[in-house]
Amino acid sequence: MLGWALLFLVVAIVAGIFGFFGIVSAAVGVAKVLFFVFLILFVISLIFGRRSKA
Template sequence: MLKLALFFLVVSLIAGIFGFTGISAVSAGMAKILFFIAILAFVIVLLLVILSARSLFN
């Protein structure tokens, strides 16, 4: 998912260089959304791993 966010970021930068500000804004927004979804998924998985490891050692 982070690769897709990076792709949208690159598309946004390239579109901004060539003057396509609408495409650049949409791509930057998508990159931002995907980045935060990836961070949220990471935190959820991290919490699940910590909780399952804690139950294994009890």
């Protein structure tokens, strides 16, 4: 998921270089959402992954 967020960030940067500002705002929005979903899932996996099975 972090890879997808980075992909959309690169798309936004390239679109910004070429002047497609509508695409930039959409790609940045998607990248932000994916990044925050990644962070939430990462924290949840850290919390629940540390439990011992004993």
